[in-house]
Amino acid sequence: MNEVSSKGRDFRDRLATADKSGRRLWVFPTKPKGRLHRARAIVASFLLAFLFAAPFIRVNGNPLLQFNIIERHFFIFGMTFWPQDFHLFVLFGITLALFIVLLTAIYGRVFCGWACPQTIFLEMVFRKIEYLIDGTAGQQRKLAAAPLTATKLTKRVVKHTLFFGISFLIGNLLLAYIIGTEDLFKIISDPPSQHITGLTFMFLFSGLFYFVFASFREQACTLVCPYARLQSVLLDTNTIVVAYDHKRGEPRGPRALGNEKQKYADCIDCEACVRVCPTGIDIRNGTQLDCVNCTACIDACNDVMDRVGSPRGLIRYSSLDAIEKNKKFRITGRIIAYTVVLTLLASLMTILMLSRTDVEATIMRTPGSLFQETASGGIKNLYNIKLINKTSNEMPISLSIPGERGKIEVVGSDIVVDKNGLAESVFFIEIPKEKLFSPNSLVEVEVRSEGKLIETIRTNFMGPQPGR
Ligand code: SF4
Ligand code: SF4
Known part of the structure; x- marks a missing residue:
């Protein structure tokens, strides 16, 4: 059995994986098997396949998932998000938190x-390798206590080399999620001197994962994970848990024939x-x-129940109310409240996503510039434009003033925004003097790409007092 004794009544006073002095007790769990474990293994295989494939899959030329915190743009299901979409991220974060x-x-x-991912990697990858190399829980315990022999050394070297290899893969995967697969391949294939920072992070991430999965293990769930700490406020007696x-x-206790209490004592301890x-x-x-519901x-x-001829389900997914009061799962006021708020947030999120434009443009009068009078009797103002292209296609941009009110003259070359790129330019708006009725009027600028109207932006236009 684990070094942790279930006989102890002091489970409320200390961590299950630490002794009274606080020293860590290493857990040697028996290899799990059974229907639920097989189901979890299937789910884990799909999730692992998705996790490893997502940064490589392309949707409209963009990665399925990428979180480039360095260049501050993100791809989610192929859609590009910029810092300007921060409100969507905040809303998405709140919605996700409420869903959880x-x-x-x-x-x-x-x-x-x-x-x-922590449970999946630890239980479905690293521990499986451990069982393969070090043997059963009992053999692992024996090996840990044994002096260092050639066999032990070989097993340790093989196991930890494999552990580091897989951690290296996970470290690279994390990097692919941050900088993208193209940049990751450059780090791998170019001379190391060209990517010192990238390589440093690659080994930092690999080392971190190796530490977590080879040594820190379940402590990540029981000591570090903030979600675990929230359980006490999120669960109630109606919640379905492993119980x-x-x-x-x-x-x-052990069964004995003739024991009157036997029908209640299904646990044979x-x-x-x-x-x-x-x-x-x-x-x-x-x-x-500490229970991760594995x-x-x-x-x-x-x-055990099968072997002693008792019905299954002495430990099962159930709630305290179901066990103690035979009550079925109830949709409580709390669940209804969470569901209502979640539905509202999800609806708002959908509306904002659907109304999101492919190109985002910001127009501002160039700071410090004054209006100019032209020889033809017009008034000119200078503007800066900043464009963000959220699509995977290059976008040529044209600017115009609706109606016959005035004209636009872009300074320099035509505006073209690279795919998932950003472009800045400068342009003049010229309006005939007779069409200005105030020294500070509003003017509309239409932003188009290949004739298609993308956005109409209102900006200020400065001019002389009418009549001067
Ligand atoms: S009978 Fe079931 S609940 Fe009781 S100790 Fe054995 S495994 Fe645990
Ligand atoms: S479900 Fe909880 S108590 Fe049961 S084995 Fe997993 S972590 Fe332990």
Whole structure:
């Protein structure tokens, strides 16, 4: 079994993975197996495939996912987002957070067990390799306590080389999400001297992942993850979590024929559920913050129940209300409130996304410039224009004034904005004096690309007092 004893009654006083003096207790969980584990492995395979493929997949020439925090633009499902879309990010962040809150209020930490990259990599990749090289939990424990022999050294070198190799892959993947696959390939293929910063981050990320998966492990979930800390406020007695049916299981103990309490004592106290737990806890102590809802204890206990001829589900997905009061899951006021706010936020998000333009233009009068009078009797003002192209196509831009009110003259070459690029230019607006009725009037500028109106922007136009 794990070094952590389930017999201890001091589980509320200390972490399951630390002794009384605070020294870390290494967890050697039994290799999980069973129906839920197989289902999780299938889900994990799909998620891993998506995670590794997303930066390489192209939608309209853009990556499916990329979060370029250095150049401050992001690609989400092929759409480009700039800092000007910050409000969308904030709204998306709030919507996502509320979705997780709602999901947690209903299903507990289902995300941690089934979809969190930390759990998936640790349980479905790194631990699988460990079982392959170091053997079962018992063999791992023996090996850890054994003196350093040639066999132990070989196993350690092979395992940690593989661990570092996979961490290196994950580190590169993270870099691909930040700088994009093209720049990542340049770092890999160009002479190292040309990409000192990129290479430094590549090894920093790889080292960080190696530390997390080879050493820090479940501590990331139990000590660092802020989501875990929120559980106590998000869960209630109606929430469906991985739960031990204490009414059915207690008093626990080895079965004996003729024991009158036997029908209530389905838990044979074999501790299979504790041995398999990757965070070293005993689920029979009740819902705990350290439980990542990995379902390994459900599979382990179901296997025990099959062998002793009791019904499955002594540990199962259930709520405290269902176990103690036989109450079915209820849609509570809290769940309705979360759902209403979530629906409103999602609707607002959809409206903002649909009304998002392909090109964003900002026009401002050039600071410090004065209006000029032309020989033909017109008044000219100088403007700066900044354009952001959110599409994957190059966009030639033309500017015009609606109606016959005035004309626009771009200074220098024609304006063309690169795909996913930014362009700046300068232009004059000239309006005949007789069409100005105030020293400070508003003028509309139409921004077009290949004849298609993209945006109409209003800006100020300075001129002399009428009549002068
Ligand atoms: S695996 Fe099931 S029977 Fe065994 S100790 Fe855990 S709850 Fe009890
Ligand atoms: S208690 Fe069960 S579900 Fe929770 S982390 Fe341990 S094994 Fe996984």
